[in-house]
Amino acid sequence: MSDDAIARPAAVAGRRRPRLRRDGRAAAFFAAPSMIGLTVFTLFPIVLSLVMAFFQWPAVGERTFTGLENFTTLFTDPVFRRALLNTLLFVVLYLPLNLIVSVGLAVWMGPRIKGRKALRVVFFLPVVTPMVANAIVWRMIYQPNGLIDGSLYAATGTHAPNFLGEPGWAMFAVVAMSVWQGFGYNMLVFSAALDAIPRHLLEAAQIDGAGPWRQFFRIMLPMISPALFFASTMTLITSFQVFTQPFLMTGGGPGMDTETLMMFVFDKGFSIYQYGLASAGAWILFVLILGVTAVQFVGQRRWVTYDV
Amino acid sequence: MGRQMYSGRRSLALASALVIAGGLTTGCGGDGQDSAGGNKASNGAVTLTWGMWASGTEDRNAWQKVADQVTQKYPNIKITLETSPFKDYFTKLGTRLAGGSAPCVVSMQSLRTGGYVSGMRPLDDLIKKNGLDTADFDTSIMAGLASGGKQYALPYDVGSLIITYNKDMFKAAGVPEPKVGWSVADFEAAAKKLTTGGKYGFVGYPSALGMFSMILAKTGNAEPMDESGKLTLTTEQMKAGFQWYADLTAKQGVSPKIPGVDNNFTETQFLNGNAAMSVNGPWSVLELKAKAKFGVGLATIPAGPNGTKSYTAGSGFGISQSCPYPDEAFKAVSTMTSAEVLGQLGAVGRAYPARKSVQNKWYENAFEGSKPVLDAANASAKPFRTTKNWDPVEKLLAQYGIQAFNGQTTAADALDQVQQQSPA
Numbered sequence: 001m002s003d004d005a006i007a008r009p010a011a012v013a014g015r016r017r018p019r020l021r022r023d024g025r026a027a028a029f030f031a032a033p034s035m036i037g038l039t040v041f042t043l044f045p046i047v048l049s050l051v052m053a054f055f056q057w058p059a060v061g062e063r064t065f066t067g068l069e070n071f072t073t074l075f076t077d078p079v080f081r082r083a084l085l086n087t088l089l090f091v092v093l094y095l096p097l098n099l100i101v102s103v104g105l106a107v108w109m110g111p112r113i114k115g116r117k118a119l120r121v122v123f124f125l126p127v128v129t130p131m132v133a134n135a136i137v138w139r140m141i142y143q144p145n146g147l148i149d150g151s152l153y154a155a156t157g158t159h160a161p162n163f164l165g166e167p168g169w170a171m172f173a174v175v176a177m178s179v180w181q182g183f184g185y186n187m188l189v190f191s192a193a194l195d196a197i198p199r200h201l202l203e204a205a206q207i208d209g210a211g212p213w214r215q216f217f218r219i220m221l222p223m224i225s226p227a228l229f230f231a232s233t234m235t236l237i238t239s240f241q242v243f244t245q246p247f248l249m250t251g252g253g254p255g256m257d258t259e260t261l262m263m264f265v266f267d268k269g270f271s272i273y274q275y276g277l278a279s280a281g282a283w284i285l286f287v288l289i290l291g292v293t294a295v296q297f298v299g300q301r302r303w304v305t306y307d308v
Numbered sequence: 309m310g311r312q313m314y315s316g317r318r319s320l321a322l323a324s325a326l327v328i329a330g331g332l333t334t335g336c337g338g339d340g341q342d343s344a345g346g347n348k349a350s351n352g353a354v355t356l357t358w359g360m361w362a363s364g365t366e367d368r369n370a371w372q373k374v375a376d377q378v379t380q381k382y383p384n385i386k387i388t389l390e391t392s393p394f395k396d397y398f399t400k401l402g403t404r405l406a407g408g409s410a411p412c413v414v415s416m417q418s419l420r421t422g423g424y425v426s427g428m429r430p431l432d433d434l435i436k437k438n439g440l441d442t443a444d445f446d447t448s449i450m451a452g453l454a455s456g457g458k459q460y461a462l463p464y465d466v467g468s469l470i471i472t473y474n475k476d477m478f479k480a481a482g483v484p485e486p487k488v489g490w491s492v493a494d495f496e497a498a499a500k501k502l503t504t505g506g507k508y509g510f511v512g513y514p515s516a517l518g519m520f521s522m523i524l525a526k527t528g529n530a531e532p533m534d535e536s537g538k539l540t541l542t543t544e545q546m547k548a549g550f551q552w553y554a555d556l557t558a559k560q561g562v563s564p565k566i567p568g569v570d571n572n573f574t575e576t577q578f579l580n581g582n583a584a585m586s587v588n589g590p591w592s593v594l595e596l597k598a599k600a601k602f603g604v605g606l607a608t609i610p611a612g613p614n615g616t617k618s619y620t621a622g623s624g625f626g627i628s629q630s631c632p633y634p635d636e637a638f639k640a641v642s643t644m645t646s647a648e649v650l651g652q653l654g655a656v657g658r659a660y661p662a663r664k665s666v667q668n669k670w671y672e673n674a675f676e677g678s679k680p681v682l683d684a685a686n687a688s689a690k691p692f693r694t695t696k697n698w699d700p701v702e703k704l705l706a707q708y709g710i711q712a713f714n715g716q717t718t719a720a721d722a723l724d725q726v727q728q729q730s731p732a
Contacts (some may be wrong), residue, residue: 058406058426059402059403059405059406059426059427060405060406060426060427060629061426079729139567139568139570142567142568143567143568144564144565144567145506146567162565162566162567162714163567164567164568165565165566165567165568165710165711165714166714166716167711167716170568249568249569250568250569251568251569251703251706251707252569252703252707253568253569253706253707253708253710253711254568254707254708254710254711254714254716255707255708255711255717255725256707259707267700267703270399270402270403271399271697271699271700271703272423272697272699272700272731273402273403273406275406
């Protein structure tokens with residue numbers, strides 16, 4: 001690429017300049033629809049929500065500038081702090097579990113497994129099924145006299161905990177359901193990355209006497225580290241925004257055990273219509289995600305290998 | 309290469325500047341005559357939007373008929389019906405009131421009136437101007453749709469909370485069916501006897517209307533709100549009443565454990581034949597009867613120390629503040645709550661009419677023995693009043709109530725939390 005650019009005579013570049021300008025105009029014309037969409041539906045709301053975060057902005061009635069008051073209100077609100085902690089707990093539990101399950105299954109579904117294409121589809125199914133349907137099915141699994149409790153009682157005569165209704169269990173139940181629902185996507189990513197590892201590398205390691213574990217940790221993992229980085233970053237971002245699973249399965253309860261940041265924002269925005277407070281909450285979440293993602297990007301230099 | 313990128317970037321910047329400017333102007337515009345709530349054609353015909361909740365096509369068709377009746381009476385008024393499920397309806401309504409794009413005709417439930425009055429138009433002057441006689445409406449539901457001395461909606465239905473029971477389960481357990489005025493002791497004895505073989509005598513859930521009706525009857529006087537509109541969840545009587553209701557699940561075990569937040573819990577447990585009794589409003593009774601594969605009976609809320617007690621709730625139609633044609637909207641609202649329309653709604657069991665003169669129509673389709681029960685319930689009921697921000701209270705009650713029902717916390721702790729966290 002760079003050689004080509006240097007070798008190109010200056011005259012050629014000069015002659016092509018007018019055409020390039022025309023190209024630019026045409027490009028702007030073609031880009032306009034998506035630019036308009038981006039501005040109206042993304043940039044404008046983002047800027048507006050930032051403005052709203054500094055106002056007391058009720059649904060109907062007077063809007064007053066309050067400076068940082070929304071933010072101080074939030075940080076002194078025990079419910080907000082609880083929601084923040086719950087979200088962090090969810091992320092800390094969900095992210096590693098998701099990665100372990102998806103990498104594990106991707107490795108297991110190696111080229112020698114029969115019907116791996118069908119298996120991939122099966123494992124990917126929960127990702128494409130609507131969350132509402134998933135939540136209803138999982139509630140039936142978790143509830144008293146449900147699948148777990150019913151079969152445990154039939155087999156041993158003891159009752160299982162009321163997973164979604166008992167503090168201490170509810171968050172784990174939500175995490176388990178989320179892992180089931182979400183691992184398929186990452187598994188596909190890892191599966192493709194594993195398939196791209198040159199066979200001769202693994203064969204050479206085998207000849208050198210490396211066992212399966214050594215092959216996994218010394219060859220497979222470093223080779224799929226870019227995919228691992230991509231998957232962990234994306235999963236981290238979505239797990240900070242967790243909403244649907246607790247909203248549908250526990251409603252944030254029992255008590256405040258599964259109330260997450262997004263649920264808090266939703267309640268402030270669409271239940272008591274305090275848009276300023278909701279926007280401030282959303283921006284805190286955004287800064288949090290931004291910070292953690294930035295740390296990941298800085299950290300990746302240490303463990304992600306891009307050379308083959 | 310570099311130059312090309314530069315020129316591209318410049319046009320891109322130009323394009324985005326233009327687009328941003330354009331976006332801002334369109335964003336701030338929208339003040340045209342075509343407001344979302346309604347519009348007027350050149351021939352003077354007015355089209356009004358009506359926001360209503362509906363659970364399915366059948367529901368929607370029934371309300372469409374009501375809309376058509378407005379046009380029959382006033383050919384120059386056309387109604388565009390917009391429906392959403394009950395819970396989403398209020399989420400949507402709040403957002404649309406905020407954006408000044410609410411429907412002209414707004415459906416409102418008595419429990420939620422307080423939270424939306426700032427976006428709604430008081431109807432008192434229109435009632436006076438049009439000489440509408442409101443004496444036929446049930447007074448408790450008129451009060452439920454008023455706030456701060458102003459009437460914000462005219463009611464179409466009303467209902468006092470009652471007990472629905474599974475006749476087949478009562479027969480199988482050899483328990484006599486409840487009579488009007490039966491007591492809390494009778495109720496508990498029946499629930500205990502009916503709880504057998506994995507089935508339960510009753511199904512409770514911490515949802516405000518049903519639960520507080522039972523607590524009011526049991527304690528005789530514990531109410532969730534005082535005269536001034538403040539939450540009073542932490543009074544001793546309320547704590548005792550709540551504990552009793554939670555213990556039906558937690559200690560007495562006559563009601564099934566609750567598997568997390570599920571607003572349809574009592575209905576599914578009752579319809580599945582898993583619980584013999586549940587608290588309900590007359591608005592859902594005929595639907596329950598149609599869905600149930602067993603005989604459904606009605607009973608009053610069991611009487612406590614001060615006799616039979618209950619709450620009423622209901623819904624009606626009002627006009628949004630942003631509606632450009634309030635006169636036409638009022639004509640629509642008064643037609644939709646006329647004796648003729650409410651009589652029809654009552655006859656098909658869609659609503660227990662808020663007009664006393666046509667309440668008899670409801671019984672034509674109802675079942676035997678329902679009239680004395682509803683008469684007794686209505687005579688003993690008072691409107692269920694709510695705070696301005698009721699939805700969060702309802703949500704907190706479910707979150708903390710479930711813990712109390714499942715025996716993991718005391719009623720006192722749960723109520724303290726709800727009271728503390730509820731917005732003023």
